Amino acid sequence: MAETLLFNALREAIDEEMGRDDTVFVLGEDVGVYGGSYKVTKDLYNKYGELRVLDTPIAENSFTGMAVGAAMTGLRPIIEGMNMGFLLLAFNQIANNAGMLRYTSGGNYKIPMVIRGPGGVGRQLGAEHSQRLEAYFQAVPGLKIVACSTPYNAKGLLKAAIRDDNPVLFFEHVLLYNLKEDLPNHEYVVPLDKAEIVRPGKDVTILTYSRMRHHVTQAVKGLEKKGLDPEVIDLISLKPLDFDTIGASIKKTHRVIIVEECMKTGGIGAEIIASINDRYFDELDAPVVRLSSQDIPTPYNGKLETLTIVQPKQIEAAVENMVALKV
Amino acid sequence: MVQERTLPQFHAPAAQIAPEEGLRLYEDMILGRFFEDKCAEMYYRGKMFGFVHLYNGQEAVSSGVIKSLRSDDYVCSTYRDHVHALSAGVPAKNVMAELFGKETGCSKGRGGSMHLFSSEHNMLGGFAFIGEGIPVALGAAFQSRYRRDALGDSSADQVTACFFGDGTTNNGQFFECLNMAALWKLPILFVVENNKWAIGMAHERATSQPEIYKKAAVFGMPGVEVDGMDVMAVREVAQQAVARARAGEGPTLIEALTYRFRGHSLADPDELRSKAEKEAWLARDPIKRFEGYLLEQNLADEGTLKEVRDRIQTRIDDALTFAEESPEPSPDDLYKYIFADE
Ligand SMILES: Cc1ncc(C[n+]2csc(CCOP(=O)(O)OP(=O)(O)O)c2C)c(N)n1
Ligand SMILES: [Mg+2]
Numbered sequence: 238m239a240e241t242l243l244f245n246a247l248r249e250a251i252d253e254e255m256g257r258d259d260t261v262f263v264l265g266e267d268v269g270v271y272g273g274s275y276k277v278t279k280d281l282y283n284k285y286g287e288l289r290v291l292d293t294p295i296a297e298n299s300f301t302g303m304a305v306g307a308a309m310t311g312l313r314p315i316i317e318g319m320n321m322g323f324l325l326l327a328f329n330q331i332a333n334n335a336g337m338l339r340y341t342s343g344g345n346y347k348i349p350m351v352i353r354g355p356g357g358v359g360r361q362l363g364a365e366h367s368q369r370l371e372a373y374f375q376a377v378p379g380l381k382i383v384a385c386s387t388p389y390n391a392k393g394l395l396k397a398a399i400r401d402d403n404p405v406l407f408f409e410h411v412l413l414y415n416l417k418e419d420l421p422n423h424e425y426v427v428p429l430d431k432a433e434i435v436r437p438g439k440d441v442t443i444l445t446y447s448r449m450r451h452h453v454t455q456a457v458k459g460l461e462k463k464g465l466d467p468e469v470i471d472l473i474s475l476k477p478l479d480f481d482t483i484g485a486s487i488k489k490t491h492r493v494i495i496v497e498e499c500m501k502t503g504g505i506g507a508e509i510i511a512s513i514n515d516r517y518f519d520e521l522d523a524p525v526v527r528l529s530s531q532d533i534p535t536p537y538n539g540k541l542e543t544l545t546i547v548q549p550k551q552i553e554a555a556v557e558n559m560v561a562l563k564v
Numbered sequence: 565m566v567q568e569r570t571l572p573q574f575h576a577p578a579a580q581i582a583p584e585e586g587l588r589l590y591e592d593m594i595l596g597r598f599f600e601d602k603c604a605e606m607y608y609r610g611k612m613f614g615f616v617h618l619y620n621g622q623e624a625v626s627s628g629v630i631k632s633l634r635s636d637d638y639v640c641s642t643y644r645d646h647v648h649a650l651s652a653g654v655p656a657k658n659v660m661a662e663l664f665g666k667e668t669g670c671s672k673g674r675g676g677s678m679h680l681f682s683s684e685h686n687m688l689g690g691f692a693f694i695g696e697g698i699p700v701a702l703g704a705a706f707q708s709r710y711r712r713d714a715l716g717d718s719s720a721d722q723v724t725a726c727f728f729g730d731g732t733t734n735n736g737q738f739f740e741c742l743n744m745a746a747l748w749k750l751p752i753l754f755v756v757e758n759n760k761w762a763i764g765m766a767h768e769r770a771t772s773q774p775e776i777y778k779k780a781a782v783f784g785m786p787g788v789e790v791d792g793m794d795v796m797a798v799r800e801v802a803q804q805a806v807a808r809a810r811a812g813e814g815p816t817l818i819e820a821l822t823y824r825f826r827g828h829s830l831a832d833p834d835e836l837r838s839k840a841e842k843e844a845w846l847a848r849d850p851i852k853r854f855e856g857y858l859l860e861q862n863l864a865d866e867g868t869l870k871e872v873r874d875r876i877q878t879r880i881d882d883a884l885t886f887a888e889e890s891p892e893p894s895p896d897d898l899y900k901y902i903f904a905d906e
Pocket of ligand 2: 729730731757758759760761762763
């Protein structure tokens with residue numbers, strides 16, 4: 238076991254996969270000589286050279302399209318979005334070409350590529366650098382969307398994403414890069430399509446992902462003291478959703494609270510609620526509750542920023558309310 | 565008189581081309597022309613749907629460039645992609661079947677006219693959004709260089725030819741990719757088919773510097789203009805650009821001055837282009853011109869050319885029968901091809 242910071246766990250994943258498969262390469266802004274703005278590609282430029290750790294000009298749409306072309310012709314690109322928000326400029330290449338081209342081409346081409354980088358609401362970075370983009374992308378056919386949340390799953394999931402033959406949007410969170418965890422010394426891969434049961438329980442199912450997992454974990458400490466026993470599930474895969482795990486939990490608890498950092502309107506939670514209604518309506522003892530961040534551009538002011546995203550106290554209150562209304 | 569840009573002069577001595585090569589180019593141009601004529605007929609008869617953009621008039625560009633490539637080189641196109649696909653070797657029957665939305669189409673009936681793909685022929689696609697194919701082509705070119713220089717595969721000298729229109733050169737992806745291609749010396753040909761119009765937007769109304777080939781210079785790459793109605797001239801500049809790319813000397817921007825003989829798409833009433841302009845360009849029909857050249861230089865006689873035309877007509881007729889008789893995709897396969905490995 239080795240204590241590893243999350244950004245280093247990601248770095249190890251990339252390094253191991255580049256060592257294992259020489260068609261894997263990294264491209265993006267400042268990924269090479271500079272080592273990545275969160276140091277996820279530190280020193281890889283020296284190890285693998287300038288073509289395999291390619292510093293690109295600031296041309297998001299074009300270098301994303303270039304990665305699509307490289308993937309179509311047999312390479313396995315990993316794009317680092319310096320900030321995932323910048324990939325708004327690459328929306329066309331991500332949606333039309335990465336996402337849809339396999340289908341549109343009738344299976345002529347596959348597009349094994351990973352688009353990864355920091356997202357989420359951070360330390361007063363202001364609206365543009367504090368985006369919650371996962372919901373923008375969830376409707377695009379052909380994309381897989383994954384959010385990591387711990388050093389362990391960050392490493393194992395990124396390795397799986399690199400090996401996957403489909404385009405994977407891989408969300409990291411700016412505030413989680415310095416999380417520490419003991420990682421196994423042996424190689425491991427974490428499947429992309431499995432949700433993680435963070436804490437088994439019986440009273441209520443809490444579905445969450447990315448940084449909100451940690452807010453939920455904090456809330457659970459308070460809830461435990463009050464004798465409550467929630468089940469916490471980290472979704473991991475935001476698309477497709479792991480309804481095996483979600484469904485099994487609902488059949489046990491019959492109550493669901495979704496805790497997400499993305500916006501409420503058209504969010505990941507909105508999609509989950511609709512799907513739960515489709516699949517498990519009869520299992521529910523209460524309407525699904527969703528705690529999302531506010532439908533506003535993330536404000537700069539610290540207090541307003543805090544108010545924008547869901548806090549542990551709100552999660553605690555929501556769980557208590559739901560359980561108190563027990564039928 | 566229509567004010568036209570002065571066309572670059574090109575004099576091809578007879579020695580430059582072997583008779584078989586001349587016939588190969590001729591056949592390819594005829595294939596493109598006859599195929600498109602058949603599409604127009606089928607569209608108006610309600611057999612084909614969606615937006616269908618025909619290539620009539622521009623054949624010298626596709627044939628001149630793509631026939632200068634090897635079969636393992638890459639071709640990337642736009643929504644006006646039928647003829648690029650044909651030149652790249654995608655069989656006419658599979659292109660026709662695609663336009664009919666059939667399972668035997670080159671994109672399994674999922675793509676349609678603007679989305680022709682064939683991995684077997686390194687046809688990277690028809691791309692329906694302006695400019696979006698350019699980065700993809702750049703990626704294929706990067707892949708060649710990566711294999712050669714990062715993986716040490718000396719046989720990885722494939723070149724990518726990327727086609728797009730004059731209107732597309734006002735899009736950022738054009739400039740961004742010129743920059744990266746030159747920066748990394750990628751083996752790519754940017755082939756602008758300047759047909760003077762972007763739907764109803766006249767080229768000189770859309771751009772501050774209408775001479776597109778000049779835009780290469782600021783990226784430090786060669787830019788050449790060529791008479792896009794002269795297949796011999798196109799072939800000459802393409803061969804030079806391919807040789808440079810293959811030798812690792814980087815990209816070339818080729819501006820082919822050409823004209824489309826039909827509306828923007830089959831849905832376009834084509835009311836803006838003047839009669840005089842159309843007539844002036846129709847008089848320069850690249851196929852008639854090349855026929856004249858082949859005859860003048862004694863590279864072929866009338867009989868041989870007619871044989872080619874007859875053979876191609878049969879191929880088109882067969883393609884049509886094939887398309888009509890092919891099955892549609894099964895409704896059970898609605899979700900097939902969303903993800904790889906399913
Ligand atoms: C992103 C995008 N914007 C607009 C269109 C609609 N559109 C299709 S073709 C075209 C004109 C393109 O002209 P040009 O690049 O000169 O190519 P040509 O059609 O003349 O071959 C436009 C505006 C599109 N397909 N994609
Ligand atoms: Mg045009």
